Amino acid sequence: MAKNKSCFFLTALFLLAAPMLAYSTEGEEDGTLLDTTADLLNISSPSFAAAQGAFKLWKQGKASDPVHVWLDALEISESDALQPNEDGSLTMPPDTVWVSESFPVDANTSFLSGAVLGDGSERVSVSLLWLSKQTVLKQDTFLRLELQKDQHFRFNLAEMEVPENADAVRLALCNQDSGQPARWHSILLNAALSYTPEITLTASRLGYEPEWPKTFSVHTNFRASQATFVIKDDTDKKCFQGQLSGAELITGHGGVPWPGYYYQGDFSDFQDEGVFTIEVQCDQCEPVSREIFIRYQVLWNRAFLPALLPFKAMRSEENNPDGHLHLWNETGENPATDGELLWNLARSWSFLYVRFADSPVLTALEEEVFYGAEKTADYVLGKSPLLSDEPHVQNRFLNALTCIARTGRGSDTILKAACLMMEKQLESSPSDPWTFYAALDLYVATQEERYFEYAAAHVPGITLDRVESMLTYESLSADTVSPFAREQFGKSADILLQSAKNAYDLPQGTQPHEAGFFLLEKEGAQICRGNTVRVLSAAEIAAQAYRYTADRRYLRFVCSQFNWIWGNNPMDACLVADAGEKEFLIPGAVMHGIGPVNAQTDIPAFPETGEKDWKAYRGFSLNNNASYIVALSHLLRIPTVPPKK
Known part of the structure; x- marks a missing residue:
């Protein structure tokens, strides 16, 4: 695994779990420890205003209900009332509480601070709900300050330390007036952090076809403001360079965030054959690198x-x-x-x-x-x-x-x-x-x-x-038949692409029995098998869509699914035994794959052999291999031409 400290954590380090976060560095790097501040929530920031579905994880309830009822009710229904006004403010109805998405915290979080500005109803309050395993551990109330100008009021929170055992926090905005609405003009929640930067670079272990889309992924425990990459040949000559996508958070079923930030690198325009090295630079951290292989018909010959x-x-x-x-x-x-x-x-x-x-x-x-x-x-x-x-x-x-x-x-x-x-x-x-x-x-x-x-x-x-x-x-x-096949495959593939907007192009479940990336719509504590078959099924659909439409978006999606199988995943694990670096099971066995931490938590996990429930991840069946062969056949049947060089 290409990294500069340690592997992917299954439990969050510190997650900035909203799609509109800002990050700034305060002071210089001291050894490997960085002191930083991060805006968990800032509705006035341009990135928040531009974010699609910025309030999609916010929930709405009755202010007159107890706090635990807010959480119980809010977990199962999304609010459609959070529509910003033209000036960016939010109008809150009477007897209403809004609870923000959950922001995970841990030992790297020094303290939180915040400020909220509003007007309208006088019976309003702002508080932090500290959570432990989704249960309210403590409630801290913002201090209210009266402002004479325009009859605005302000709520402040000054350097609130994280309570012991807290693993997440939510912001609650409450209007207890039964007849008067309230309006919120600005909402800011900020975290002070101290952490050691960690960067992981993953790519397909088997290789890439020269003429096809080619991507890799990067995972960090901080939000890099600048992230670039270069491709070098065996003489250390720079052959290609590019920018990584912007830092993003990946959110699983139920709004559960994956640890850290994710980026994607695209080098589809680089079509030389040979052995190369990808080198990634995130801010001022030490570069990380890994070797890749590009060869015509590599998937047929090696995969x-x-x-x-x-x-x-x-x-x-x-x-x-x-x-x-x-x-x-x-x-x-x-x-x-x-x-x-x-x-x-x-x-x-x-x-x-x-x-x-x-x-x-x-x-x-x-x-x-x-x-x-x-x-x-x-x-x-x-x-x-x-x-x-x-x-x-x-x-x-x-x-x-x-x-x-x-x-x-x-x-x-x-x-x-x-x-x-x-x-x-x-x-x-x-x-x-x-x-x-x-x-x-x-x-x-x-x-x-x-x-x-x-x-x-x-x-x-x-x-x-x-x-x-x-x-x-x-x-x-x-x-x-042909037009219908083209239309139906295209529709099915479009649904998959819509659900796969992340650094791995990994789709969330689109079938009625599927939930998130790894879960099933069922109750109980039985662990779900890894998602290899689900990934391969999605690849098969998109490969057929590409065959009938020649839309390269579908080809890119298919390649990304196989990249996931071959090692471009958060665990840096090749899921075909003996095709990567580790040998176990029967050589060539396609493993059940990356799965959830548990039956209810849609965060990736891949336990080592012998650990609890490991067979649900590292076990295999011939059914997995058959699904792999069919999906790969749908891709390989599409003619390709040798590279120009």
Whole structure:
């Protein structure tokens, strides 16, 4: 890990958890210790006025309620009343309390001070709510001063020390008048800090494609006012230079802030190949650096093959004791069925076999695909075409065989087994999309009209599960599919991009069961598995959107998701075993990934092997590897050209 002191903390050092913070340095650096001041909140600052959704984490309640009721009620509903007036002031209704977002504090916080200016209602007050584990520990009230001019009043807070055990603070503005509104003209809350600066630089450990978007990330425990980077070659010559994005805070589900500040560096315009060094300078701190690798088709040559190794290592020599087909010994958490695994391998191969013909990597993929397909076909022809009592599993087996058969590269055994499974399927007159897809595959493979006639009579509507089959139908009928596919993939990808505005381009959950970056919408204390599969699912959608739209925003998003998997994450961890610096599990195992600190806190964690709940993060299943291979295949199927140099 490239840093100048220590690794990423799971518990916050001092978090300035609002998107409009200001930072200034008071005095000179003394050794490694810096004394600074930071505006936690300043509604008069230009950065606050320009911030999108500046009050999105503020909450509103009744001033007449007890303090603990403010917090209990405010955690679950956002206020839509905080709309600044033209002069930037805020008008507060009668009997109302506003509570700001939570600002975490720790031992690096020396004291807080503040000032608030307002007019209107006389029954107003301002206080700090010191919190410990989201419970009010202490309430400190600002001192009220009367100002004659324009009948304004002022509230002051002078150097209030942080109470013992406090881990956060909120500002509460209260209007207890039942009929008179109040107006707040300025709100300032300032912190004095003493800390040792820490800078962490992370990037993809596997490398970058020259012509594709290329980014890295930086994490600091202070808000740098100047952050730049240079790229140097092996002779220390500067080849490229740029500015990092502005310091930003990342906020998880429920408004929980991640520790510190985050920045992104973009060197997409640098397209030379070779081994280089990124060097980052933040303010006057010592530069930090790390080595990167740029090479044409690096993702195919270095990233794809390792993920195939666990499949070969976990092949099943015998079928199940009950006689059912068994292809791989999937024993991890979140397992996939053999039908799902074979389908994902087969469709990935179908995307790549033309572009990467004769490549050793493709040969390894073909070996695994045809191992599973031939064993399945032998079982179908020798025992039974019914491989599972679950329709979705049976459909995945069927589509895996028909997907191979349509290419003309499968054996006669695979084609015969696919036809036999299809005949069995048609006995029940199904009308599901997967039978439709299989029928089109077999029409391409055999040119038998009955398959197309069945498909034409059972069109399920335009679906995106297997776009290739839908496009085949489009070419044989009067129906139009391509514009719909382009529109739907674009819409889905736009939702992901909207949720991924941070230094890692990491999306927050967009599905009903997902919450934040790592959590699930469920109750209980059970830890969530890492978010690798969620990240790969997002990459797959965006890769297809890029294929149909050529919008490079989607390509950048896909590359960022894989960069996260390959080490550009707060833990500086490559999530493919043996593809980074650490070896554990089965070589090539795709780990469950970065997950939450606990089941309720959306802050990244990655416990070491043997620590509590470590298997939810560092464990793996073949399902992870299959998701990785599919998502990477969607990206690699898109043609690229060698760099100009």
